[in-house]
Amino acid sequence: MTVLWKGIQVTLALFLITGLLFASGVFGVLLYAKLTGQTWFRDPTVAYAEQEAAAAKAAATAAPPEAKPVERPKSVLLEAPHIRQLPELPSGCEVTSLAMLLQFYGVDKSKMDLVPEMKKDPTPIRYNKNGSIAYWGNPNTGFVGEVTGAAKGFAIYHTALFELLKAYVPTAQDLTKEPFSKLEDQLIQGVPSVVWTTINYKVPDNWIVWDTPIGPIETTFMEHAVLLVGFDEQYVYVNDPLAGKSNKKIDKEAFIATWDAMGRQAISYTKAK
Structure with a gap:
């Protein structure tokens, strides 16, 4: 019984250590993204809206298409x-x-x-x-x-x-x-x-x-x-x-x-x- 209990304790300890390691890894990734300006794990709705706004801005600032020259009558x-x-x-x-x-x-x-x-x-x-x-x-x-x-x-x-x-x-x-x-x-x-x-x-x-x-x-x-x-x-x-x-x-x-x-x-x- 004592042996079983010790096994359970070891297992829980391993799970706890693994969870802490995973959490610290995620926190590190998020902190790195924050510091470097990376946009991983962003809300896709926000990202799509920003892409739409960027496309609209590009279209507004783009040069208008050149008008086709009107052909002069020959007679x-x-x-x-x-x-x-x-x-x-x-x-x-x-x-x-x-x-x-x-x-x-x-x-x-x-x-x-x-x-x-x-x-x-x-x-x-x-x-x-x-x-x-x-x-x-x-x-x-x-x-x-x-x-x-x-x-x-x-x-x-x-x-x-x-x-x-x-x-x-x-x-x-x-x-x-x-x-x-x-x-x-x-x-x-x-x-x-x-x-x-x-x-x-x-x-x-x-x-x-x-x-x-x-x-x-x-x-x-x-x-x-x-x-x-x-x-x-x-x-x-x-x-x-x-x-x-x-x-x-x-x-x-x-x-x-x-x-x-x-x-x-x-x-x-x-x-x-």
């Missing part, structure tokens, strides 16, 4: 009014082209309505002994000569014609000297432009010079103006007041060369927002 063709300058205005390509632009905008004005409103340079013409022009008006000031053909007529340039456009369109824009891509952008936005070119769409070789009240000017009687209504990769399309044809197709490279030769003149407007 545009607008349906704009076409008006012939003949027979009333043999020298009136610019004011006739302006009438087309205004009617497209929604202003009910004919070419003949606009003629008396167009600025004019009344400087009389004087000739040299050899018959060349010595002194005359300046198209940047107003129309030079007689637009109806009753006497010699020449032209009006963007600076003077722009004032008439602005009188009817508050958002009028003088796009002179802008790159041709700007005129294409206008068409993409649904707006045509009055542009200066030449009658045969070729760069002129017959330039002439005369003196004016504001200084000499170099120009050509091949000067012409049309309404630019479209483009594609190879051609531009114009409403030509002299040719009597709408959507006239012109080689783009040749057209840009003549437009450049005539000072890259163009007037248009911005669509109201």
Whole structure:
């Protein structure tokens, strides 16, 4: 009996020692975790919530996805009014082209309505002994000569014609000297432009010079103006007041060369927002 009791005591002592060793081991592990910042034995609910918060923070600070670039249209063709300058205005390509632009905008004005409103340079013409022009008006000031053909007529340039456009369109824009891509952008936005070119769409070789009240000017009687209504990769399309044809197709490279030769003149407007 004594032997049995001693055996039980030894067994209990072993269990007690084992329990103390286990408890001290667990305590040591927890203490180490506390001191080192390890997250063993954490509440899984808390850990999951912290992971969710970290993911949300990462998503909020991440750079937004890049927007896909909008592809620029390769061709545009607008349906704009076409008006012939003949027979009333043999020298009136610019004011006739302006009438087309205004009617497209929604202003009910004919070419003949606009003629008396167009600025004019009344400087009389004087000739040299050899018959060349010595002194005359300046198209940047107003129309030079007689637009109806009753006497010699020449032209009006963007600076003077722009004032008439602005009188009817508050958002009028003088796009002179802008790159041709700007005129294409206008068409993409649904707006045509009055542009200066030449009658045969070729760069002129017959330039002439005369003196004016504001200084000499170099120009050509091949000067012409049309309404630019479209483009594609190879051609531009114009409403030509002299040719009597709408959507006239012109080689783009040749057209840009003549437009450049005539000072890259163009007037248009911005669509109201």
